[in-house]
Every structure is written in C-alpha cells, then in structure tokens.
Amino acid sequence: MKVIPEEFYYTKDHEWALVDENIVTVGITTYAQESLGEVVYVEIPEAGSKVVQNQTFGVVESVKAVSDLYAPVSGTLIEVNEHLMDNPGPVNDSPMEDGWLIRIEMDNEKELMELMKAPDYRKIIDKK
C-alpha cells in the first residue's frame, strides 16, 4: 500500500498539488519518482512564467527516461525550486516535500474540480 496523503490533489499524470488559499505547490508523487528511478535532471521555467492546466511546463529526466510535467492548474509561477537544478536528489528522497517543483498563483479555483483526491488517485495506482 503506497502512502497517498489525503490533503493533496492529484493528476492522472502523477503530479500532486497542495493548495494554500490561491497558491498551489506542485511536485511529482512517490509513485512517479519510484517508476522514474533516480532523477538526474529537472527542467522548469523561471518564476513569472505562465502555465496552463494539463499542458506541459517542464520535464524531469532519469538516466534513461524523459518524463513531461503537466500543470495541475493554470496560473503564474511565483516561485520555482531552484535548488533542484543543481541537485535533483530531493525529487526522489522527498518528492512530496523538499522535492516540490513550482508554486503557482492560481487563475481560477474552479480548475481544482478537475483534479483527483487521494481515494481516486489510489485507484489508479492500485491498478498498476
């Protein structure tokens, strides 16, 4: 049984989103980092960039694979986890905390309705 914290939203592409008022912190799930293996490269846009729900905003790469990152909501990046550029280790070691990728100032709260909560995300993972 995987740990899938209740307070997060999830996407079918294995990103998580943690909402605090209109700020959404985004990362990849434990399941995603385990499937990917050791992440050696993170490419995310600069703060100030716009992202659009369900569109790619960057990539994480393991030694062998490239994996696209999808924005869970639309908005403006107010902060990116720049430490990951030099040391992507936290994406594997602490994917749901220190390995966060971006913080989005959300344009439209209603987009959260399209995301999954933990029980639905668990169903996806259990099928794998």
Next chain:
Amino acid sequence: MSEVKKTPLAGEHEAAGARMVDFAGWYLPIQYTNLKEEHLNVRSNIGLFDVSHMGEVFFRGENALKSLQHMTTNDVSKLKEGKAQYSLILNEEGGVVDDIIIYCLKENQEYMVCVNAANSDKDFAWFEKYNQGAELKNESSDWAQIAVQGKKSPELLDQIFSESVKDLASFSFSVEAFTSENCIIARTGYTGEDGYEIFCPNSVAVDLWRKLLEKGADFGVMPIGLGARDTLRTEMKYSLYGHEITDETNPFEASLGWVVKPAKGDFVGKDAAVSLKEAGLKRKLIGFTIEDRGIARDNYKVFSADGQEIGYVTSGTQSPSLAKAIGIAYVSLGFENIGQEIFVDIRGRKAKAVVTKTPFVDPKGA
C-alpha cells in the same frame, strides 16, 4: 508479436525485487536497486548481468567455415579454436544486418555465433538464405548467458572454475564444467571492464547465478539491470544495434571498418562495402559531451553553430561515471574533430555540446 519470453533467471530477478520490463520481446530486469549504484559497482567491483536473451546459432560440419566466411565480414579462417571474433553481417547494400561474435569451438567444424536478441529471428532467416551447406541450428532457447563484468571478475571466477579461466586472454574462451554441464566462458564483455560472458545450458543457470552471487559477496558483486548495461556501453561508445548501427548505416561511418576484410574473398555485401569505402565517408559517428544543461536522447537533431542540420543523436544519457550528459551521434564530415562545437536540439532549445574523445571513460587506465 508473440508472448514475452522469460529467461531461466526471471524468478531470481523477481525475488530480488528488480523492476522488470519487456525488452526485445524478453521479460528482463531494467534495474534492481538504483541504476547509478549498479553502474558504478561494475566500474569499481563486479556486476552480474542476465543476458540470456542474446541468441546462439551454431554452424557445424565441413561447410561451417565456408558458410561463415560467406556471411560475415571478418576473416573467420584466422579464428583458432578457443578464440572469439567480433564481426558484422551486411546486407547487399552494405548496411549492417547485425553485429555478432563468432566463437570457434573446433576449427573448420564447429562455430557458435552470438547475435542480438532483437535480431535473432531475422539473423537466422538470413543465415538460412545464404547458407553454403553448413548444418545450422538456432539453439537460442537452450542457452542462458551470464555476463560477469568488473575488475574483480577473474578472482571471482577463480573460485568457481579452473585456474585457466583467470589466464584467458581477451577474446579467448574455454569450455569448463559447472556441476553436470559444460559452459563456454569467454573473456569478452560490453562494459569496457575486464570480465567474462558465460554461456551455460538453461538447466544450470539458476545454480550458477546463485553461486556467483554467493562467492561474489566478498568482492562486492551486484546484479545489474539493462539500464546500467546501456549506460556502461554508452560510456565506452560501443555500438548498439538499432542505434549506432542499422540496416541503413554502413560499417565505415560507424568506425567498424576494422572488421571488414575484403581481402579474405567474397562475402555478402562485399561489393557494396568496397564501393562505400572508395566513395569515402559522408558522416561519422562521434562522441559528445553536453556543456549546457540537458540530456540528449536518441534521434534528437544535431546542428552546427550557424544553424545547419548536421546529424542526429544515436544514444544519449547522463553518464553515471562522469556526472555529465554524454552521447553518440552521426555528424556530417567536417564536424567530427575532437573539440568541435555542435548543438543538440533538446525540446526546441539548442544545447551546446563538444565532440569528445572516446571512450568517455578509460576503465583499464583508471
């Protein structure tokens, strides 16, 4: 495609918790614990690889040598008993059908050819088509193959097999008993490290694998997945079929001209190969290191500083040994010199790279 095939060691990999994938129609471990750890362990200690998916085709009888000479590019008549030879099979246009290793079990009479798993059926059909009277047998499903790679491999094999194994020269092999069965132990490999590739009958594969792990514990042995096998060979710029060499690439541009021996007599693809060589190279396979951020992957396009498309990436990865992004690419002639600046298109961004001396790492000099 038929059902995915399992090697005799599939249960061992599963029990060890390896992540299994379908590779060329085979159920194989991509990674046991951590690709980087596995990779570095081969460079510093020893790694065990299940490469049972590789194909084994036997050429026997009085026409065995004649047939192999006719179908492969290297000079098989030079091959003595107990020696192995890297070679190529070419199509009529001089493109590469496969790269192979030929093992001489008995001069003029018995040879084993090790072929790529993905090409096994294609190669066998090809052998049958061009056969000059050899008794051909595809024994791929009878044989397992375990690669033992790393500088401590000779010490490990010394614990299991006779002393002569330690003294085998590169590209030599001996036939050694393990329990009730004979194995072919060759001083060959695909990592750049010292080591062996052991062909054993399926029936003893599990016992041999367990014995290697047990005796290897003192030498820091680890089982290694296909992921690290690929990064290890990329660091050495060893060709992988489907990437550096394909039906559309010729041996000379892939720097494999040294195994093409037109002087030995006629062979399939010879005329085309000779013309290609005389016509001169149009492109060349080079190694490169990325200086900007990013990792090149196969089929990414390569550009010159002035924006002209000059080639494509055949393999690319983050090098675990160097902690840098490295790759292999075909580039137009004129861009192949060490130090040449090139640009790799990584998702629309042109990342600066530099043509680098290969192999990228020098295990034996380190």
